[in-house]
Amino acid sequence: MDIHDYYNLLKEHYSHIDHNWWPTTKKFTPTQLEIAVGAVLTQNTNWRNVEKALDNMIDAELTTAFSISNARTSAIQKAIRPSGFYRQKAKRVKKLTAFLKEKNFENIGREELLALNGIGHETADSIMLYALNKEYFVIDAYTRRIFSRLGVIKGDENYEELRELFEKNIEKNTDTYKEFHALIVEHAKQTCKKKPECGSCFLKRKCNYWKSSK
């Protein structure tokens, strides 16, 4: 069983859900800017809290790179408070939008994003994949948790090592990357939680974590 096999199993098992996804606030297709800002706001934070923050930003007319980057930091803080870590995130969002307003979305490089304060590997790749539709696989805490329990990885590998491993083992296109990531999120939320519900897990017979706990 390698990574690609698990991708196929997850795809079969969660065939009923929508996979080509980035969470949205208003049920519309999110704009590139909303995806980029949401990627920062969701750092170590539940998406429900991010939704409130994004709704507040819309109400405050903080909806363009120009308006956000020119807004007072206190106004951004007020809007995004529900997303947590709001003081840091207000700065991060402001820096990011100041960068974005000068750029055409199509000409943004991963390294440029990583150079911005507050944009790390996962946030950069989320923006690259979901906002720009570029082929970068997103490694997150869920990916590490699920695949370390399965026994495919150790879990403490550095980010780039894991990204390359996953990209090497699945088809190189953005639809596959997005779908796989969505499936990982789904499985982590439904079953492979921090406190895992192995009893109901369809992968348990292939999982080191479950086998070694018997």
Next chain:
DNA sequence: CGCCAGGGCCTCA
């Protein structure tokens, strides 16, 4: 109530 959430930065070895 306590735990947890789709990180990232800084500091210090």
Next chain:
DNA sequence: TGAGGCCATGGC
């Protein structure tokens, strides 16, 4: 280069 501390709100 990596472990530990810190940032903060809201749902369950």
